[in-house]
Amino acid sequence: xxxxxxxxxxxxxxxxxxxxxxxxxxxxxxxxxxxxxxxxxxxxxxxxxxxxxxxxxxxxxxxxxxxxxxxxxxxxxxxxxxxxxxxxxxxxxxxxxxxxxxxxxxxxxxxxxxxxxxxxxxxxxxxxxxxxxxxxxxxxxxxxxxxxxxxxxxxxxxxxxxxxxxxxxxxxxxxxxxxxxxxxxxxxxxxxxxxxxxxxxxxxxxxxxxxxxxxxxxxxxxxxxxxxxxxxxxxxxxxxxxxxxxxxxxxxxxxxxxxxxxxxxxxxxxxxxxxxxxxxxxxxxxxxxxxxxxxxxxxxxxxxxxxxxxxxxxxxxxxxxxxxxxxxxxxxxxxxxxxxxxxxxx
Amino acid sequence: xxxxxxxxxxxxxxxxxxxxxxxxxxxxxxxxxxxxxxxxxxxxxxxxxxxxxxxxxxxxxxxxxxxxxxxxxxxxxxxxxxxxxxxxxxxxxxxxxxxxxxxxxxxxxxxxxxxxxxxxxxxxxxxxxxxxxxxxxxxxxxxxxxxxxxxxxxxxxxxxxxxxxxxxxxxxxxxxxxxxxxxxxxxxxxxxxxxxxxxxxxxxxxxxxxxxxxxxxxxxxxxxxxxxxxxxxxxxxxxxxxxxxxxxxxxxxxxxxxxxxxxxxxxxxxxxxxxxxxxxxxxxxxxxxxxxxxxxxxxxxxxxx
Numbered sequence: 011x012x013x014x015x016x017x018x019x020x021x022x023x024x025x026x027x028x029x030x031x032x033x034x035x036x037x038x039x040x041x042x043x044x045x046x047x048x049x050x051x052x053x054x055x056x057x058x059x060x061x062x063x064x065x066x067x068x069x070x071x072x073x074x075x076x077x078x079x080x081x082x083x084x085x086x087x088x089x090x091x092x093x094x095x096x097x098x099x100x101x102x103x104x105x106x107x108x109x110x111x112x113x114x115x116x117x118x119x120x121x122x123x124x125x126x127x128x129x130x131x132x133x134x135x136x137x138x139x140x141x142x143x144x145x146x147x148x149x150x151x152x153x154x155x156x157x158x159x160x161x162x163x164x165x166x167x168x169x170x171x172x173x174x175x176x177x178x179x180x181x182x183x184x185x186x187x188x189x190x191x192x193x194x195x196x197x198x199x200x201x202x203x204x205x206x207x208x209x210x211x212x213x214x215x216x217x218x219x220x221x222x223x224x225x226x227x228x229x230x231x232x233x234x235x236x237x238x239x240x241x242x243x244x245x246x247x248x249x250x251x252x253x254x255x256x257x258x259x260x261x262x263x264x265x266x267x268x269x270x271x272x273x274x275x276x277x278x279x280x281x282x283x284x285x286x287x288x289x290x291x292x293x294x295x296x297x298x299x300x301x302x303x304x305x306x307x308x309x310x311x312x313x314x315x316x317x318x319x320x321x322x323x324x325x326x327x328x329x330x331x332x333x334x335x336x337x338x339x340x341x342x343x344x345x346x347x348x349x350x351x352x353x354x355x356x
Numbered sequence: 357x358x359x360x361x362x363x364x365x366x367x368x369x370x371x372x373x374x375x376x377x378x379x380x381x382x383x384x385x386x387x388x389x390x391x392x393x394x395x396x397x398x399x400x401x402x403x404x405x406x407x408x409x410x411x412x413x414x415x416x417x418x419x420x421x422x423x424x425x426x427x428x429x430x431x432x433x434x435x436x437x438x439x440x441x442x443x444x445x446x447x448x449x450x451x452x453x454x455x456x457x458x459x460x461x462x463x464x465x466x467x468x469x470x471x472x473x474x475x476x477x478x479x480x481x482x483x484x485x486x487x488x489x490x491x492x493x494x495x496x497x498x499x500x501x502x503x504x505x506x507x508x509x510x511x512x513x514x515x516x517x518x519x520x521x522x523x524x525x526x527x528x529x530x531x532x533x534x535x536x537x538x539x540x541x542x543x544x545x546x547x548x549x550x551x552x553x554x555x556x557x558x559x560x561x562x563x564x565x566x567x568x569x570x571x572x573x574x575x576x577x578x579x580x581x582x583x584x585x586x587x588x589x590x591x592x593x594x595x596x597x598x599x600x601x602x603x604x605x606x607x608x609x610x611x612x613x614x615x616x617x618x619x620x621x622x623x624x625x626x627x628x629x630x631x632x633x634x635x636x637x638x639x640x641x642x643x644x645x646x647x648x649x650x651x652x653x654x655x656x657x658x659x660x661x
Contacts, residue, residue, distance in 0.1 A: 058655075059607050060570065064563050127563075130612070181443040183451065183536050184612050236538045236612065238452060309452055316453070 011056060022049035023143060030147035036084035036094045040077060043115070043147055047073040050144060054132045065131025069140075072114055072124045079111035080151075096151065099158045108151075109159050109167075115148035116197050117190075119170040126178075126190040134235075137186050138226040141193050142219045149200070149215055153208050161205045165285075169292055171198030176298030183237050185229055188302075189222065192261050195299055202292060203276045206283050209356045214272035217345075221261045221269055224338035228254040231332055241310040253339045255311045260342050262300040268345035271352065431528035444536060454539060458639040460522065460619075462489065462496035475500070475518040480507030485518040495548070495634040498621070504628055517624035518631070524561065524618050532561070537611035540640035542590040543619075548634040549578025549585070552627070556589060557620040558609065569599040572609045576621070578633070588641060592648045608650040 022045050030042030047070065055066035087104035088094050099105050110121075117125035129137045152159075175195025182188045196218045204211045228250055234240040243251040260267035273296070280289040309315065345352070415421075438445030461467060468487060475483040485500035504516030525533040543556065558572040572594035579585050591611060596603045619638065623631055 057607075058605060059610070060562060060567050061610055061613075064567075067564060177439075181439055183443050183538065238539055241452060305448055309448060 015052070019049045019053055022046075023139070027143060027147055031150040034096060036080075036088070036096055039096060039147075039151055040081050040084070043073075043077050043080065046144060046147060047077065050136070050139065053136045053139065054128065056136070057133065059131075061131040063131075065128040068124045068131075069128045072121075076111045076114035079107055079114070083107035083111060096154050097157075099155050105155070105158050106160065106163070108155060109163055112148050112152050113167055116145055116152075117194055118167045118197055118201060119174045119194065120167075122171065122174060122194050125194060126187045129186045129190040130184055132186075134186070134226055134230045134233075137189070138223060138230075141189065141222050141226070145193075145197075145215070149211070152201075152204060153211065156204045156208050156211075159205070164201050164205060165288055168198040168200075168202035169288065169295065171195065171201065172292050172295040173198075173298075176295050176302075179299055180302050182302075185234055185236060185240060189225060192299060193218075193222065195296060196261075198292065199273065199276055199296070202288065203279055207279050210272065210275055210279060213352070213356045214276065217268060217272050217342075218261075220338060220345075221257060221342040224257045224335065224342045225254065225261065227332065227335040227338060228257065231335060237306070237310075241315045244311065244314055250335075252311055253343070255307045256343045257339050258303050259300075259307060262303040263296055264300065266346060267343050268341070271346055271349050275353075428528050435528055451536075451539065455642040455644075456544070456639060457540065458637050461637040462635060463493055465489065468496060470523050471496075471520050472523055473498070473518070473520050476503075476507075476515045479512060479515065480509060481505065481515040481517075483516060483518050485520075487520060490634050495636045497632065497634050499630070499632045501630050502623060502625075502628060504626055516626060516628070517622055519557075519620055519622040521557075521559075521620035522618045534613055536613075537640060540611070540642045541592065541646055542588045542641045542643045544639045544641040545576065545587045545589070546636040547576070547578060547585055547587060548583070548636075549576075549580055550632045551578055551580030552623060552631050552633075553577050553625050554633065555622045555624065556594075557622060558594060559618045559620070560609065560613075561618075567598075571597050573597055584636065588643065590643065590646050590648065592646070593651045595652060605655045606650075606652045607654060 026042045026045030026049060028042070029045065030039050033039045033042065051066050051070055054069055055062050083099070083104040083106075084094065086107070087099050087101045090101045090104070091098065099108060112118075114121040129140060132140065172195050175191045175193075175198060179188055179191030179195070182191065196214065200211045200214045200218075203214070229235075229240075231250060232240070232243045232247060232254075234243065240251075240254075243254075256267065260269035263269045263273045273293075277289050277293060280286075442448040443451045460470065468489060471487065473485050473487050475481070475485040477483065482503040482505055483501060484503075485498065487496060487498050489495070490497040498520050500518055502516050502518060504514075506512055506515045525535070527533040545556075554576045556574050556576050560570070560572070562568060562570065574589055574594045576587055576589065578587075591609055594609050596606055596609075621633065621635075623633075
């Protein structure tokens with residue numbers, strides 16, 4: 011891509027995110043969100059393939075509708091209460107509309123339908139940006155308004171998201187769609203705890219960014235867009251294959267790995283808040299994702315698959331050691347023993 | 357709104373009784389208040405005469421609706437069980453290790469009903485095409501006569517095509533069904549033709565209607581002998597065309613979301629005369645020796661090596 015264009019898009023993404031997370035006025039928050047949307051559209055549609063264009067159009071329609079709803083909710087709140095402060099969204103209808111809008115922006119059920127398709131149509135790096143950076147501003151808005159939102163609605167959406175993420179992710183064969191459904195599932199975990207302990211939401215989010223970035227970077231190194239290609243990496247980059255599978259299991263939340271930390275803390279907090287039923291349900295639903303990742307790990311790493319691939323791009327890879335991938339994968343699998351320190355930091 | 361309707365109605369009534377008076381030519385169709393006159397009234401010879409309004413097609417009987425509901429619920433139950441088994445209803449190991457898959461096999465009338473035949477009769481031409489089961493119910497026979505005589509309606513310049521297309525797969529409650537062909541890289545056909553060249557078309561049903569005319573095509577040259585032929589067409593060779601025109605910006609076909617990926621065979625080689633094509637089965641193959649990603653240049657200014 012033209013370096014000037016790339017510069018403008020990256021700077022706009024950073025600027026939009028910064029404007030939203032540091033804003034006190036609703037209009038500034040909306041501005042940042044719009045900047046982000048507009049900047050990432052060309053990045054999604056970069057390859058000009060019809061599926062990429064389709065993904066860009068779907069992303070634009072959903073995000074534009076959500077931004078309009080945000081503006082509408084803030085305007086109605088300003089009409090009723092007379093102020094535009096983000097932390098003081100006291101009008102009932104406004105907070106309901108805002109919850110809907112943020113759910114659309116993030117990809118929470120029942121507004122998750124666009125997310126796997128958009129991720130599938132974009133390249134791996136753009137999919138990484140969509141899963142991590144584009145979730146940051148809406149989650150910040152949710153964090154700032156969490157004390158005024160309806161807890162029942164958020165809990166229902168969270169449990170439904172985990173259910174959908176687990177159920178739909180069961181038979182996916184495209185790696186980007188697998189990561190899309192894992193993202194929806196993680197958003198469910200983040201949303202269920204935001205009323206009681208918003209700091210845990212942020213912790214879940216940071217650890218989720220860590221794990222997802224390591225998975226996406228590893229997939230980008232081996233250019234694995236579907237599962238059969240992923241399975242043949244043991245012949246070319248055996249260490250990366252192993253660490254990638256460990257990172258995926260960490261995403262699923264298996265105990266000695268980092269991904270277990272947010273789930274454990276959320277379950278503890280929810281039980282303290284007398285929400286044992288919701289806790290049990292959400293924990294059981296995340297087992298679906300775990301089942302799928304374990305099956306994948308069994309077939310691709312534990313038992314070596316016999317097939318080879320004729321995917322040319324893998325054989326052209328001559329890249330030097332990826333320091334960033336190594337650091338991120340190590341962190342995403344080995345951070346659990348440091349949990350007392352993490353608890354003091356958050 | 358009501359005012360406009362009364363105005364139009366009154367104009368219509370006045371128009372009917374004063375038809376001999378000259379109405380403004382542009383406003384004529386608008387004021388006559390009938391749909392037929394708003395569009396061109398020329399009906400092509402091969403097309404349907406009068407379309408039934410869609411609400412006449414629905415069957416309002418209660419018993420039949422219960423039957424339909426039972427069928428759809430049983431299909432939904434089967435789909436849930438397939439979802440639990442693995443991708444595409446088969447176990448995960450089968451998905452990871454399979455190298456061939458048979459998509460369409462022609463052994464009974466039911467298999468033939470999954471295909472639709474059409475020819476240039478729809479635009480007023482004279483070609484004929486028929487589809488029946490071959491000898492011993494072992495193959496499908498597509499035969500007929502191609503006639504390149506142009507229909508005389510003043511606007512058609514070329515004519516002479518016959519085609520056979522697969523009906524798109526439909527899941528429970530008339531939802532679209534998606535298949536995953538990303539494991540495979542070639543189409544495998546066992547055919548016995550008569551030497552005439554055919555064109556294989558793949559239609560990926562796009563989400564937005566801007567791309568509804570997009571078709572991926574490639575040619576199938578048949579040998580014509582008494583022996584059966586096994587033709588392998590790699591998916592990297594399919595080129596993109598829209599409404600029949602080959603596009604400049606080419607890209608390889610994406611097989612991951614094979615939704616409505618209907619396959620079609622067309623004959624249109626501008627030669628008058630009879631044609632015959634017997635098809636035993638159509639399948640997919642993962643050709644390990646085929647390493648080409650895409651056969652044509654893509655429109656990239658600085659391609660990444």
